[in-house]
Amino acid sequence: MENTLKQIPADSVGIVSPQRLHFAEPLRLRSGRVIENYDLMVETYGTLNADKSNAILVCHALSGDHHAAGFHDAQNPKEKPGWWDCAIGPGKPFDSKIFFIVCLNNLGGCAGSTGPSSINPETGKPFGPDFPIVTVRDWVNSQARLADRLGIQQWAAVIGGSLGGMQVMRWAISFPDRLRHAIVIAAAPKLSAQNIAFNEVARQSIMSDPEFHNGRYYDFNTYPKKGVTLARMVGHITYLSDAVLSNKFGKDAIVDTFGRDLRSGKLSFGFDLDFQVQSYLQYKGESFSKNFDANTYLLITKTLDYFDPAVDYDGDLSKAFANSNCKFLVMAFTSDWRFAPERSKEIVESLLKAKREVSYLEIEADAGHDSFLLAVPRYMQALHAYMSRVAAEIISLPDISRESH
Amino acid sequence: MRADLSLIQDWISPGSRVLDLGCGDGSFLAHLKRTKNIRGCGLEIDPANIHLCLQAGINVIEQDMDKGLANFETDSFDTVVLAQTLQALHKPDEIVDAMIRVGKNCILTFPNFAYWRHRLSLLTGGRMPKSPQLPYEWYNTPNLHHCTIGDFDALCATKKIKVLHRTVVDDQHLHSTLANFNPNFFGVNAIYHISR
Incomplete structure (x- = not known):
């Protein structure tokens, strides 16, 4: 190269x-x-x-x-x-x-x-x-x-x-x-109760991941990838607006699809990823989880909750x-x-x-x-x-x- | 500086707190800061003007005064100024109420619709008056609620508002003998200094 x-x-x-x-x-x-x-x-x-x-x-x-x-x-x-x-x-x-x-x-x-x-x-x-x-x-x-x-x-x-x-x-x-x-x-x-509620969902996602090991995942050479991914997915939704998500995934679609672009052009009638927004969030969450420590995420959401x-x-x-x-x-x-x-x-x-x-x-x-x-x-x-x-x-x-x- | 602003600065005490509703580029507040060491704050909705205020170091709040002044405490300013905007607001009477609540005293200026040239335009031409003060056509004017000196006097009386000073200026923004003799007929711009 x-x-x-x-x-x-x-x-x-x-x-x-x-x-x-x-x-x-x-x-x-x-x-x-x-x-x-x-x-x-x-x-x-x-x-x-x-x-x-x-x-x-x-x-x-x-x-x-x-x-x-x-x-x-x-x-x-x-x-x-x-x-x-x-x-x-x-x-x-x-x-x-x-x-x-x-x-x-x-x-x-x-x-x-x-x-x-x-x-x-x-x-x-x-x-x-x-x-x-x-x-x-x-x-x-x-x-x-x-x-x-x-x-x-x-x-x-x-x-x-x-x-x-x-x-x-x-x-x-x-x-x-x-x-x-x-x-x-x-x-x-x-923070409002709603803000704290979103943070709580993020924390529960991380802490309920079996790879979390009560926060001692370093000792097990692992990290709660799924938990942090989920936490980030829900967080990410709150950072964006309805309009920006619609625009991101509705570029070629008619206005009333609200960004509901399909990944493969047809419904799967299963629990696979049907819509673009699903894989986008997955991707965002996963790449975040690779670079961000789960315990830091927990800690900073608490820092936010306590600010007053x-x-x-x-x-x-x-x-x-x-x-x-x-x-x-x-x-x-x-x-x-x-x-x-x-x-x-x-x-x-x-x-x-x-x-x-x-x-x-x-x-x-x-x-x-x-x-x-x-x-x-x-x-x-x-x-x-x-x-x-x-x-x-x-x-x-x-x-x-x-x-x- | 615009002549009406130059006239009203005498009613603003040195070192006082001034709220300028529709402060534009902040030049009036900047002038008062320089000459009278006031602590000022402006309300403005035009982004270009807001940025000019920021650049000049003038405190400016992006806020539509048609939505009221509920975020300002009673008596939190010494003087509240509303220059040449009253007639363009949706509820002018409510803004007057809000002004006299927030300010210990208030200054308002507005074009006097009963100025003789305006009367003449309606009487003889049958057309909505146009003048350097009212340069708009009827269909594109921002002015929603024209009023006269007589009207504003009546509003003050109804609301039991004290008129501390009232002056009118002619089209050169000068006090003229005629305007002093019959303000509602010869006055182009009305200037009121009021309080609760």
Whole structure:
């Protein structure tokens, strides 16, 4: 086979390599448990300026990791770029010529940071179910330590979609002086019963797989493939909209088939895969199960379920935001039914009640919750517009000389 | 700046909180921020304008005011502004109610339909009035509920709304003697400063 170097687009951050940073100081968790020491996998794009005022933190969602943009392997022409490549890079909304962009794999993850699949030094075996449940607050505490390590006292902006947006809110509440802008995309102030119900189906799918072995499947050299596949299938449905599924599988069909394209042109009258959408979901779920640790999936669905920053403030989210100092940009997508625009509006309402500075956009998009990962033109333009303001503030910030880019 | 906006800025206190309904590109709020150090927020539905607000660092909420202001708390702003939009809303009386609930005081401007040229157009030409303030044809106008100074006075009386100031300007956006003499006849644009 010909060993061709891949073409790297001009607006890509290019070939990047993550770093593994070790943190030796114990981290006390919300549950009361302690992680004695841990590693975080971190990727950065762009250059930190002299007064460290141009740093932005990108927080990932359920299945994301530290690899948000660019490529890892110059030799592999088939490699897909990082999960938010459409938004990060030279000339893109999060412009690596202007900003120093930091993205990490969160604690409990399975992309290199310490998590259930890491070796527990006490036993010499993977933590598995012994790994403590971490909350969004714990994540943000670990991210603050990362900021300390990088010498970043204050982020120009902290940004995230979905579960990432929840981390952004937690930053604004826990560390009000450590960020100037909070960009909360397709998030919710807390999960609804329906959201938790879907997570429970996902967890039950995993835990009822015989290959799960009470979370110690590593010891048996196996993993709950069927369980994770099922969990991802149900999750995937909630990330998409009815319309996007119909369009995906109804291209050549007449309008009223609602994406019911058949695989072989006729019904099987059995329990085989009749419709395209069935094999699509199977494929999506299975490929996910090969790359994502089941215990991490369980853990992060719990992290989602537990998120509720208002709980310390008599259930009043506006009180939680009372001390936040940053400006907020909240965005939602019209077809998102997982975290619908109404949920973002709850956040906005609380911010208005707390008399915080907030902008809110409701982006017309038909791709459902997943829209936040896509290059929806208006979404990208809005991020561009907002970040150009953030960049202008960096240049006009008082004191000291600055590296020019 | 548009002359009606330039006139109303005197009624906005330095350092106050201002909500601008239909804030456009945010330039009025930006001006007030610069000159009066206000804390502002705009409502807008046009994406292009919203992006201009974001770029200018103006807080903007994408929200259709025809659906109300229920997400804003009572008395949460010092001044709520509605410039040249009242007549284009589905339920102008309800937005006035919402404004005086959310704002401690409110400023409204609208084209006075009883301006003498408009009257003349109907009386002699028998056609819907057109003017620099009302440049539309009857079939494509965004204006759904034209009103006059007399009408708005009556609405304020019915709702027991206090009129703190009322002024009218002519087509040059200037106060003229004639307009002061008979505002509902000679006034082109009405400007109201009201409160509960």
